[in-house]
Every structure is written in structure tokens, then in C-alpha cells.
Amino acid sequence: MINGVSDALRLAGQLAPVSQTVKSSLSGTDKPSANAQASVGQFRATAFERWAQMTQAQHRVSSAQLAIQAQNSLLGSLKQMLSLIPQAMKQPQAQARLEQLRSQLCSNRPCYLGLPLLDHQFSLRLNPARPQRRRFRLRSVSLTTPKARDEQLMWQLPTADGPVVLSLQLPANAQAQELAALLNMALAPHGIGIEGSEDGRETLLECDEALWPLLKDGLQLKGQGYRLPAGESRQIKVQEILHWQDPREWDLSSAAGLKQTEIKLQKVYRKLSEQIRQTQAQLQHLGTVLHTQPAAPEAELLQTVSTQFAQSPFAGQLKALLAQANLGRQQAKELLNNQ
Numbered sequence: 001m002i003n004g005v006s007d008a009l010r011l012a013g014q015l016a017p018v019s020q021t022v023k024s025s026l027s028g029t030d031k032p033s034a035n036a037q038a039s040v041g042q043f044r045a046t047a048f049e050r051w052a053q054m055t056q057a058q059h060r061v062s063s064a065q066l067a068i069q070a071q072n073s074l075l076g077s078l079k080q081m082l083s084l085i086p087q088a089m090k091q092p093q094a095q096a097r098l099e100q101l102r103s104q105l106c107s108n109r110p111c112y113l114g115l116p117l118l119d120h121q122f123s124l125r126l127n128p129a130r131p132q133r134r135r136f137r138l139r140s141v142s143l144t145t146p147k148a149r150d151e152q153l154m155w156q157l158p159t160a161d162g163p164v165v166l167s168l169q170l171p172a173n174a175q176a177q178e179l180a181a182l183l184n185m186a187l188a189p190h191g192i193g194i195e196g197s198e199d200g201r202e203t204l205l206e207c208d209e210a211l212w213p214l215l216k217d218g219l220q221l222k223g224q225g226y227r228l229p230a231g232e233s234r235q236i237k238v239q240e241i242l243h244w245q246d247p248r249e250w251d252l253s254s255a256a257g258l259k260q261t262e263i264k265l266q267k268v269y270r271k272l273s274e275q276i277r278q279t280q281a282q283l284q285h286l287g288t289v290l291h292t293q294p295a296a297p298e299a300e301l302l303q304t305v306s307t308q309f310a311q312s313p314f315a316g317q318l319k320a321l322l323a324q325a326n327l328g329r330q331q332a333k334e335l336l337n338n339q
Helices: 005-012 020-026 034-088 092-107 176-190 255-292 298-308 329-337
Strands: 134-138 151-157 164-170 192-196 203-207 219-222 234-236 238-241
Touching: 034 092, 034 255, 151 176, 164 176, 176 192
Parallel strands: none
Antiparallel strands: 134 203, 134 238, 151 164, 151 219, 192 203, 219 234
């Protein structure tokens, strides 16, 4: 497997000329002219680009097929849970099995080439630019509550490149919305968003999935005794706000909770079924093009794949992934036949 663009470019530089026209232009000369060398480079670049495009097509089809397989597995677990809910309040074994299935759903996070196929709400990551975000609150601290005095806050924010220290002043008598806007302006460049409630009593925060593991254990903050205790920087614990589609939010311990959970399970089941239907339709359309238009040029095949999977979970990331061999029409047919 070629691990990056730089390796692939080095390999592409070793490709033989791919055009008979270039070969003929070199014949009869001991040394290739500058124009001939430029032509060879151009054809190498064209071959490399084509190779990359076809490999992207292969990855997109493979990721779609893996997504369908993973979602069908999730549907099976949801179906079992729906069948067990009527028995759960009467049979301890059914209750225990529900908890076990819930744990399986929480841990079942399918990936393709290390990239997650689904988020924590069972949504296909069709638009990598706007994935579902993690929402949380700071325990025992409200940053958007109006105060009679200014307060200087010091944040120590964890990032992939190490901690970042941020200083921010919250003005006296500012209302919740104004304070939320100030916090957003300061924290947004570091991947954290702020949402203040209308009464200012609660401050809700959100972050991308990739940042959450660094924040879930708490944030280091320091204040002057108005919103935060004065003195040394303190670790402020955070509490995640779970979405109703997240299995961790489902109440399996009471009759009322089980009724609500049954409704949530049905909605998630329909959501996954619809996602599977859409992905299968994309693959079916691509297979139709391959089998019913055997004379269609490869450029049209690439365009079809690009159109069908333009919003695939890996549209951006897979631009740098290259495989060892090209993907021809026959290979594409075989790949689709195996779905």
C-alpha cells in the first residue's frame, strides 16, 4: 500500500511513457529533446492522475459496501432490542440482554481505513465538513451568568498540538447572549462553540468529535472569584449532553423509560433503513452503468462514481490514498458483484 502522496509521486516518476506518440517522437535521437521530456512528464502526470481517480472510485465503492454491512448489523441489534422491551419489566434476563445489546451498539463503531463510517448518532458521515458535534456543560460553573464586576478568565485548552493558554475578559453586567458571543469569538478558533441559555443560568458547549477525547476529562480554568473560584487554575469537570439517538441516553430501567426508548429505537431503525436504501441505490446505479454501457469510456465511469459518491464519508481524505494496482472496468464489475 502506498502511504501518501509523496510516495505515490515518486512512483509516478518511475512510470514508463504511456503514449505511442511520445515514443515515436523519441525514436531516432540519442537524447530526448526538451519538448519530448515535457511530453513524457505530461503523460506521466496524466497516468498518475487517472490512477488516483480510479483508486478513489474503488475506495468509495468499498466504503459504501462496508457501511451497508455495518448498518445491517446495527439493525439486527435494534430489532432484538425492540422484541425484548415488552418482556424487560417482567423478566430479569430480558433486562440484562437489553443492557448487553446497548453496550454492543455503543462499541460498534465501524471504520474504513481508520475513518469512522458513522457518528455517535448512527448518521452516515456523508458530509465530513459538518459532522455531528459533541455537546456538554461545565459542572457547577455558568460562564454566561451576568455579574456585577468584570472577570478575567484564563483557559488552558487541550489541542492535538499541545495545550493552548487563552485569556478572556467578561465585562460586568453583560447579558447572557453578549457573553456567549464573546466566548464564541475567543473559543471558536480552537474548535469549541458556546451556546448560552436565555436566562444565563446554563452554558452549553460543543466541539468536534476529534476534539472530544481531549475535553471529556475536564477543562483547566482560572478566574477571580465571580464566576470561577479565585486562586490557582482548577480542573472543571464536564458533563456530556446526550442526544436521544445515542444509546447511552436510553432509559432501560423503568416502565416509562422503556416506552420512550421503544419509540426512539423505532426512529433509529427507520433512519438506518433509509440510509441503507440510499446507499444501495447509489451502488445499483453504478452497477447499471458498468453492465449496460460496456462501450462507455472510463472517463464517464469516473464521473458516475464521483456523482454518486460525491458526499461519501471520505471524499476529501481519500484524495491522498493510492493502491498498488489500477482499477479497471472488469475489476469494478467484480467489486460491485460482491456487494
